[in-house]
Amino acid sequence: MTALSVNLNKIAVLRNSRGGTEPDLLRAASTCLDAGAHGLTVHPRPDARHIRAADVLLLGDLCTQRGVEFNIEGNPFAPARTGYPGLLALCEATRPAQVTLVPDGDGQLTSDHGFDFVRDGAALQPLIAAFKLLGCRVSVFVDVGDPHVEQAAALGADRIELYTGPYAEAFATGHIQPALAAAVATAQRAQAAGLGVNAGHDLNQDNLPVLLQAIANVQEVSIGHALIGDALYAGLQATVRAYRCIVDRAALLYGAGPA
Ligand SMILES: CC(=O)[C@@H](O)[C@H](O)COP(=O)(O)O
Numbered sequence: 541m542t543a544l545s546v547n548l549n550k551i552a553v554l555r556n557s558r559g560g561t562e563p564d565l566l567r568a569a570s571t572c573l574d575a576g577a578h579g580l581t582v583h584p585r586p587d588a589r590h591i592r593a594a595d596v597l598l599l600g601d602l603c604t605q606r607g608v609e610f611n612i613e614g615n616p617f618a619p620a621r622t623g624y625p626g627l628l629a630l631c632e633a634t635r636p637a638q639v640t641l642v643p644d645g646d647g648q649l650t651s652d653h654g655f656d657f658v659r660d661g662a663a664l665q666p667l668i669a670a671f672k673l674l675g676c677r678v679s680v681f682v683d684v685g686d687p688h689v690e691q692a693a694a695l696g697a698d699r700i701e702l703y704t705g706p707y708a709e710a711f712a713t714g715h716i717q718p719a720l721a722a723a724v725a726t727a728q729r730a731q732a733a734g735l736g737v738n739a740g741h742d743l744n745q746d747n748l749p750v751l752l753q754a755i756a757n758v759q760e761v762s763i764g765h766a767l768i769g770d771a772l773y774a775g776l777q778a779t780v781r782a783y784r785c786i787v788d789r790a791a792l793l794y795g796a797g798p799a
């Protein structure tokens with residue numbers, strides 16, 4: 541079975557836009573778990589643009605209480621700075637079930653590529669070992685078509701996360717087959733090397749079923765952007781009705797009647 545881990549970054553984006561505490565991240569997280577999510581994902585960025593270090597601690601506690609998987613994503617090479625203690629320190633404090641290593645830079649709008657194992661392998665190896673010493677399963681972000689995907693196993697990783705952004709883009713344009721076939725081939729090579737396969741980035745209700753049909757044994761998908769967007773559409777009607785009830789009732793009680 542494929543586990544669904546909900547990425548909460550976008551809830552934090554909305555919260556931070558007003559500088560307060562709403563929408564409440566823990567309430568959103570609990571709602572996701574109540575609805576059946578198998579786990580929670582966060583990708584705290586060093587610039588603290590959405591998830592902050594304090595959020596990671598609280599969500600880690602929630603996952604422990606609820607007995608579900610917590611997945612922290614981030615760049616293991618990004619140095620600590622004010623407001624960001626570094627990925628290893630965050631994992632030391634929260635002991636997530638899984639850490640997903642992603643080679644993203646500060647200037648990136650979002651994650652947009654996997655590791656270059658030839659360039660980064662030697663530096664990654666001791667870091668992977670350090671995360672495993674903390675008891676974390678280690679997954680590494682990998683490009684579809686990476687010719688060195690087996691290196692992830694040699695470096696000590698347990699899983700790869702297939703970067704599905706290009707697949708999602710191909711799906712949206714209707715030219716699915718080459719991107720899908722490449723994703724299947726990379727997943728199969730990883731599995732043959734003994735790695736588990738996770739997948740994520742820009743997955744949605746349209747492209748996810750096709751991916752899961754094509755790739756056997758995807759162990760986890762982490763989904764945030766589309767899922768939180770869908771939640772807005774799914775909830776807007778009921779929410780507007782609720783506010784409309786309030787203004788109509790007020791008009792009846794205190795004003796000239798409903799508009
Ligand atoms: C690794 C990955 O694909 C996701 O974590 C994605 O990067 C979400 O991060 P943002 O929400 O910051 O775009």
Ligand SMILES: NCC(=O)COP(=O)(O)O
Nearest residue numbers: 547740741742762764765
């Ligand atoms: N690892 C991918 C993830 O957590 C969510 O990516 P997205 O659905 O926000 O693109």
